Amino acid sequence: MGKQGSHKSPRPEFQGANSVVMGMKDYKITSSDPPSWKRVTGGVDCRWHSKTLLLHGLKTDSSKCNSCRGLYVGRKHIRAIAVLFGLLGCLFLLDSLIISFFEFTNLQPGTASNNSTMFQGRDSYFYNKQSPVYMYGRLQNLASNALAEKEFKQEPSNLWVEPFRQASSWKPCTKRNVQTNQGRPEKNNGYILVSANGGLNQQRVAICNAVAVASLLNATLVVPKFLYSNVWKDPSQFDDIYQVEYFMNILKDDISIEKELPPHMKSLDLEAIGSQITDADLAKEATVSDYKKIVLPLLLRNRVVHFLGYGNRLGFDPLPADIQKLRCKCNFHALKFVPKIQQIGSLLIRRIRKYGARRSTIDTQLLGKFVHNMEDHEAKRGSTKYLALHLRFEIDMVAYSLCEFGGGEDERKELQAYREHHFPLFLERLKKNSTSVSPMDLRKKGRCPLTPEEAALVLAGLGFKRETYIYLAGSHIYGGNSRMEPFTNLYPNVITKENLLTHSELAPFRNFSSQLAALDFIACASADVFAMTDSGSQLSSLVSGFRTYYGGDHAPTLRPNKTRLAAILKENDTIRWTRFEVRVKKMILESQKAGIRSYGRSIYRNPRCLECMCQHH
Numbered sequence: 001m002g003k004q005g006s007h008k009s010p011r012p013e014f015q016g017a018n019s020v021v022m023g024m025k026d027y028k029i030t031s032s033d034p035p036s037w038k039r040v041t042g043g044v045d046c047r048w049h050s051k052t053l054l055l056h057g058l059k060t061d062s063s064k065c066n067s068c069r070g071l072y073v074g075r076k077h078i079r080a081i082a083v084l085f086g087l088l089g090c091l092f093l094l095d096s097l098i099i100s101f102f103e104f105t106n107l108q109p110g111t112a113s114n115n116s117t118m119f120q121g122r123d124s125y126f127y128n129k130q131s132p133v134y135m136y137g138r139l140q141n142l143a144s145n146a147l148a149e150k151e152f153k154q155e156p157s158n159l160w161v162e163p164f165r166q167a168s169s170w171k172p173c174t175k176r177n178v179q180t181n182q183g184r185p186e187k188n189n190g191y192i193l194v195s196a197n198g199g200l201n202q203q204r205v206a207i208c209n210a211v212a213v214a215s216l217l218n219a220t221l222v223v224p225k226f227l228y229s230n231v232w233k234d235p236s237q238f239d240d241i242y243q244v245e246y247f248m249n250i251l252k253d254d255i256s257i258e259k260e261l262p263p264h265m266k267s268l269d270l271e272a273i274g275s276q277i278t279d280a281d282l283a284k285e286a287t288v289s290d291y292k293k294i295v296l297p298l299l300l301r302n303r304v305v306h307f308l309g310y311g312n313r314l315g316f317d318p319l320p321a322d323i324q325k326l327r328c329k330c331n332f333h334a335l336k337f338v339p340k341i342q343q344i345g346s347l348l349i350r351r352i353r354k355y356g357a358r359r360s361t362i363d364t365q366l367l368g369k370f371v372h373n374m375e376d377h378e379a380k381r382g383s384t385k386y387l388a389l390h391l392r393f394e395i396d397m398v399a400y401s402l403c404e405f406g407g408g409e410d411e412r413k414e415l416q417a418y419r420e421h422h423f424p425l426f427l428e429r430l431k432k433n434s435t436s437v438s439p440m441d442l443r444k445k446g447r448c449p450l451t452p453e454e455a456a457l458v459l460a461g462l463g464f465k466r467e468t469y470i471y472l473a474g475s476h477i478y479g480g481n482s483r484m485e486p487f488t489n490l491y492p493n494v495i496t497k498e499n500l501l502t503h504s505e506l507a508p509f510r511n512f513s514s515q516l517a518a519l520d521f522i523a524c525a526s527a528d529v530f531a532m533t534d535s536g537s538q539l540s541s542l543v544s545g546f547r548t549y550y551g552g553d554h555a556p557t558l559r560p561n562k563t564r565l566a567a568i569l570k571e572n573d574t575i576r577w578t579r580f581e582v583r584v585k586k587m588i589l590e591s592q593k594a595g596i597r598s599y600g601r602s603i604y605r606n607p608r609c610l611e612c613m614c615q616h617h
Contacts, residue, residue, distance in 0.1 A: 132481075132483075133479065135406040139457055140453070143490055146577055159463060159464060162555070188219065189217055190302070193307065194225065195227050196210075200241065200539075201537075201538035209312070212327045215323060221257050223238050223239075223257065223259050235512075236515055241338060242335050247335065250334040251334050254326055276308055285312060285316070286315060325611050331542075339369075341515060347501070347505065351501075352500065353384045353386065361551070362546070362551055367522070387470050390531070390533065392540075393450070398415065399422070400419075400426065404443075443566050444566055446564075450560065454533075454569065455487065457490075459490075460490055462585060471524070530547060530557045548608060559591040597612075
């Protein structure tokens, strides 16, 4: 039985109806199996046995010849003996080659492990543990048995709907996509350039913030640019992801938008004239007064400012109501994916649903004209539902967290090597910090990313059946199959865009991480249920907000409270499964309350407020 944080916890013996028993009769040698010494010696013993018989035969023949010295030895006998010696020589040579080959092969895993810290980038699979890592062996057994018992029982219908009636009372305001304020002012103070950093979702936030700032400062917004990042390695620009003309048209009554600077301003050295603004100049979640104090004077003097590396640099409160409405309009109405993304997104959704299921308002908003492709298969309508899971267990998240995940000393060394390579400044800050927090304390405080195993236990505790289709969004999972096996043992029907779309269908998106992330956004937002493991993720935040805005009471989102979950999982060795279910359900239910956005909270994540949505009583 594996304990939390134990080194190489043994694989639990699953006792459920769908368990896999790895007995000797079931074991098959494949091309990837490392040769065992037993197999090698077994083969050698057989060959030596054959050669002993041959030599014994030779001795017998020799004794017969000695007893008949007078007999004539013909040429045929000499030739047969020569052939026999030749065969023996070949056998000795073959035996030496085979043993040498096996000895060389046995050395390969050691060589591979020595090179495991040679990183190739953010998504490298350099932590390739061959055996699965279990942290909660007992709970895994209990979950497996519980899922087996529920296999032929009716699944609770409330899993697939919002639990609170208040959710359906909040709807997008009619005509909100047409007008948010009293129109553009006649006076224009200049131009705002924006170079957004990060991935797809960080860039989306930056775009909406830039629209709000352009309105605040009475300026013309130039269509934002996206910075190339050594982390994301994606050269995509605005028009590769979003429909530019649609964006400009939806916002034309609110702010002035141009595709480029006027010709006479393109040659300006903005850094030299003091018009370049970085994160060092603006605080995170800056206020309106910050912009009017720091940015407006530069804009009035030079008629242009450039926000370099722009992102989360505008707070949510206090902010004028019309600016909040404009942000809401930009995020939920003005940003439409380009047809290329919509078309493949439509195909992806159809395949997940097996060409069945309903067409929702969310589908219509995300897929545009390609939503009609779903009607072609109306005759095959089924009841296929799916859950989308954003499993944030990538190497950068895992390493940055400073947590431990049951992989022992090998895991600690590899994560430390990754930090030294990718986060040297972070490590320097840690050295200067006099107070250190242990991995156990970090887990207790809910600061550790959820492992795939923990995510599967939560889903099992909520009551999702074993055959549930689960769309897995996000980047490469740290540890690969060794980490995913505890998940797929409970939920085998895991699907991704990579195994639902063909090589040729994905080809236009390869090497464009933001465009691939757009497909994940579509699949997650359109899911019957969306589950996240980290509420701080931009994808999770924007997807849950989109589902709140357009989903009514048919788009539930599951958010685990990691602090409470850590306390529950700490009782792995003693807690009863029925008690585990009760506590997990209570934890999730309390996070789903359909409350109004509280002060200072993201309007993109929770648009339930009068500045963004309308409440119908």
